[in-house]
Amino acid sequence: MSNQAIKSIGVLTSGGDAQGMNAAIRAVVRSAIRLGAEVYAIYEGYQGMVSGGNYIRRMMWDSVGGILQQGGTIIGTARCAEFRTREGRRRAAKNLILNGIDALVIIGGDGSLTGANIIREEWPSLLSELVENGEISSSDAARYPRLSLVGLVGSIDNDMFGTDMTIGADSALHRITEAIDALGSTAASHQRTFVVEVMGRHCGYLALMSAIATGANWVFIPENPPESDNWEEELCETLLTGRGRGRRQSTVIVAEGACDRHGQPITSEYVRQVLEDRLKSEGEDIRTTILGHVQRGGAPSAFDRNLSTILGHAAVHSLFSEAQETEPQVIGIRENDVIRSPLMHCVEKTHSVAEMIEKQQYAEAMRLRGGSFADSVQILNTLMRASAHRNHADHKQLRIAVMHCGAPAPGMNTAVRAAVRLALDEGHTVLGVQNGFTGLIKGDVIEMDWMSVSGWVGRGGAELGTNRHVPEVDQLDAIAAGLDQYDVQALLLIGGWSGYEAAYRLLNHRDAYSAFNIPIICLPASINNNLPGSEYSIGADTALNDIVNYVDKIKQSAVAVRRCFVVEFMGRYCGYLAVMSGLATGAEHVYIHENGLTLKDLSRNIGDLIKRFELNERLGLIIRNEEVDRFYTTEFICSLFEKEGGDLFDVRQAVLGHVQQGGNPSPFDRIQATRMAARCIEYLQQTTDAASQPAVCIGLQSGRLMFTDLAEMPNLVDWQYQRPKSQWWLNRTAIAFEMSIRPSVD
Ligand code: ADP
Numbered sequence: 001m002s003n004q005a006i007k008s009i010g011v012l013t014s015g016g017d018a019q020g021m022n023a024a025i026r027a028v029v030r031s032a033i034r035l036g037a038e039v040y041a042i043y044e045g046y047q048g049m050v051s052g053g054n055y056i057r058r059m060m061w062d063s064v065g066g067i068l069q070q071g072g073t074i075i076g077t078a079r080c081a082e083f084r085t086r087e088g089r090r091r092a093a094k095n096l097i098l099n100g101i102d103a104l105v106i107i108g109g110d111g112s113l114t115g116a117n118i119i120r121e122e123w124p125s126l127l128s129e130l131v132e133n134g135e136i137s138s139s140d141a142a143r144y145p146r147l148s149l150v151g152l153v154g155s156i157d158n159d160m161f162g163t164d165m166t167i168g169a170d171s172a173l174h175r176i177t178e179a180i181d182a183l184g185s186t187a188a189s190h191q192r193t194f195v196v197e198v199m200g201r202h203c204g205y206l207a208l209m210s211a212i213a214t215g216a217n218w219v220f221i222p223e224n225p226p227e228s229d230n231w232e233e234e235l236c237e238t239l240l241t242g243r244g245r246g247r248r249q250s251t252v253i254v255a256e257g258a259c260d261r262h263g264q265p266i267t268s269e270y271v272r273q274v275l276e277d278r279l280k281s282e283g284e285d286i287r288t289t290i291l292g293h294v295q296r297g298g299a300p301s302a303f304d305r306n307l308s309t310i311l312g313h314a315a316v317h318s319l320f321s322e323a324q325e326t327e328p329q330v331i332g333i334r335e336n337d338v339i340r341s342p343l344m345h346c347v348e349k350t351h352s353v354a355e356m357i358e359k360q361q362y363a364e365a366m367r368l369r370g371g372s373f374a375d376s377v378q379i380l381n382t383l384m385r386a387s388a389h390r391n392h393a394d395h396k397q398l399r400i401a402v403m404h405c406g407a408p409a410p411g412m413n414t415a416v417r418a419a420v421r422l423a424l425d426e427g428h429t430v431l432g433v434q435n436g437f438t439g440l441i442k443g444d445v446i447e448m449d450w451m452s453v454s455g456w457v458g459r460g461g462a463e464l465g466t467n468r469h470v471p472e473v474d475q476l477d478a479i480a481a482g483l484d485q486y487d488v489q490a491l492l493l494i495g496g497w498s499g500y501e502a503a504y505r506l507l508n509h510r511d512a513y514s515a516f517n518i519p520i521i522c523l524p525a526s527i528n529n530n531l532p533g534s535e536y537s538i539g540a541d542t543a544l545n546d547i548v549n550y551v552d553k554i555k556q557s558a559v560a561v562r563r564c565f566v567v568e569f570m571g572r573y574c575g576y577l578a579v580m581s582g583l584a585t586g587a588e589h590v591y592i593h594e595n596g597l598t599l600k601d602l603s604r605n606i607g608d609l610i611k612r613f614e615l616n617e618r619l620g621l622i623i624r625n626e627e628v629d630r631f632y633t634t635e636f637i638c639s640l641f642e643k644e645g646g647d648l649f650d651v652r653q654a655v656l657g658h659v660q661q662g663g664n665p666s667p668f669d670r671i672q673a674t675r676m677a678a679r680c681i682e683y684l685q686q687t688t689d690a691a692s693q694p695a696v697c698i699g700l701q702s703g704r705l706m707f708t709d710l711a712e713m714p715n716l717v718d719w720q721y722q723r724p725k726s727q728w729w730l731n732r733t734a735i736a737f738e739m740s741i742r743p744s745v746d
Helices: 019-036 045-051 084-099 111-134 138-143 170-190 207-212 231-244 268-282 290-297 302-321 342-358 360-367 371-381 414-423 438-442 473-485 497-508 539-555 576-585 599-614 633-644 667-686 709-718 728-740
Strands: 008-013 036-044 057-058 103-106 146-152 192-198 218-220 250-255 283-292 328-332 336-342 399-405 429-433 445-449 488-494 519-525 564-569 590-592 619-625 648-654 695-701 704-709
Touching: 008 019, 008 045, 019 036, 019 045, 019 103, 019 250, 019 302, 019 728, 036 045, 045 084, 045 111, 057 414, 084 103, 084 111, 084 728, 103 111, 103 302, 111 138, 111 146, 146 302, 170 192, 170 207, 170 250, 170 283, 170 290, 170 302, 170 667, 170 728, 192 207, 192 268, 207 218, 207 250, 207 371, 207 590, 207 667, 218 231, 231 250, 231 268, 250 268, 268 283, 283 429, 302 328, 302 336, 302 438, 302 539, 302 576, 302 728, 328 342, 336 342, 342 360, 360 371, 371 473, 371 667, 399 414, 399 438, 399 695, 414 429, 414 667, 429 438, 438 473, 488 667, 497 519, 497 695, 497 709, 519 539, 519 667, 539 564, 539 576, 539 619, 539 667, 564 576, 576 590, 576 619, 576 728, 599 619, 599 633, 619 633, 633 648, 667 695, 704 709
Parallel strands: 008 036, 008 103, 103 146, 146 328, 192 250, 192 283, 218 250, 399 429, 399 488, 488 519, 519 695, 564 619, 564 648, 590 619
Antiparallel strands: 036 057, 328 336, 429 445, 695 704
């Protein structure tokens, strides 16, 4: 804490609102209080800064209670023309000084951050003018020689440099995906085509990712206009071919800012007109839905709550640690780490993509968006087709078996769909093994075709069937026979811990069975997020969101009574779901097996809880991972707290069972399942000529898709507790605690 000079921090939200802004405000306020600073909310964005008075209010610990799950921003946001003038900024500076504020956390888009940088640069001269005009004293001016500034990007469009994800983008994707899923069922009933317009004036992120997540049939984005000038014809042909092949619904997604190669806007209305003119005679019924502000609405997703909390916390710490002369920074997330980047550099890079689009330099715009954006466009181009390519002379064609092993995880179907279509497109044969290794032994194997996975993109469960059966050594003969019988040349295993264990067993018996000498790839799918080689497994994000929604409801049920909830989650010995949902719901304590649980912990926590309820708190929330401790069961903890709490509060338990394994996959799980499956097929194809056959698992590591040798498993995992030896999210427990336990109690 070198920057002792900071007096008070002001926080404001500005520009378009975004879900998760409240979580960021909460984190800023509570982190500042913890560091001993005063913190003020500046209401209604820059308008509040210019108007002052009651627009600038001191925030206390409780001012931000209960807002984590609320969409929008409780301190309001506005667009303010006055702040664009020097006169307006001078008034704003005066109001900051009157409140003793000399550090700002701005949560907004590029416009808001630019505005903040301008007042920061003008600060000394604005203060001189205020002194000259007699509006502040020279000693006031001397007391606040500089304005410190840090920015967080709140924008549903995910359109800003300096962060892989902006606050609100994931929630917006949830809204869009829910809406298109809902349209899908009505579209399928009537065999309709829906044209859906989504937000994104200069950025196609929401359109592109929602197209992947919903299995849309065409997407228009600003950065990548249709190649051909005859796109209208191609679009109609694709939709008609799909219909001819039995597709019951068609969806075309249009980003607000979509254009053609000549910079002419492609609006949703124009697309509807094109389809109406050319396809009505074919019996097509075309409807348009403009999603509009729904995309900004609703509760923030678990990801947005956690992202905002971590970034808000980091922003305040950055203000305190910043060397005084450094330029202002944007705090963002990159490759799963919090990063700081020069604010104006981020703004300039953001503008340069818009300029590239304006100048019709689309390849450059795509390059600036980064590799995974371009990869996603490529994957989508294949998945959107109605059938596979025909010409594959350039590579060997394989017989690839796809199967599950492990508990069901939302997103398994999405991964199978992508793997099947992308493999078929390359000319491979795909065999779907039903019900895991037991199915393989029994011969439950079917050949998959393009339409056999139709509608699977957002379907929960596992259509191929899955179970936790890890083949015993004496079953390996039968498994080898099964693989031989179907002439399987590569195996893609989409599953959880049991799947990894099974694959490892096959690898270790390669000497005895030539059938196992084929490329084997595991794709992580488990709500527990306990698999090696990947920071995320498919299904964990869905489970997390389901848990968070459930806990939100539990919390609401405690309106009339003072109550402490002890909520038990799945996750086996891995505390991921417990820690991340604790962070996203504001739980006071999270009990996980990794950290253990002692009587001393329980006794300290009950003491905290009593103090908090004495201070008039209405709600307590304790999260307990199912396997944390064999003796300190959920029931035991409830009894203990009930007894000790006396008349102060009552205690209720809630145990979340298998609902966590159900539900339709979240957008993130669908996108990652698709990307991982795509990379697996590509990998299989590249390694067909390798001297020794690979046995690997794919995973996200620092945001990138990487392969890890399965032979490494003993070094990477704790076999007894079925989890990786090193888990990146463990340090999030400390932030969760800092955010939910008031300093007077801890
Ligand atoms: P976003 O922050 O979402 O990009 P805007 O571009 O509308 O949204 O900016 C929000 C507010 O930030 C504006 O209404 C204005 O008050 C302030 N602002 C934006 N650009 C500037 C600028 N160049 N100079 C001063 N203030 C600005």
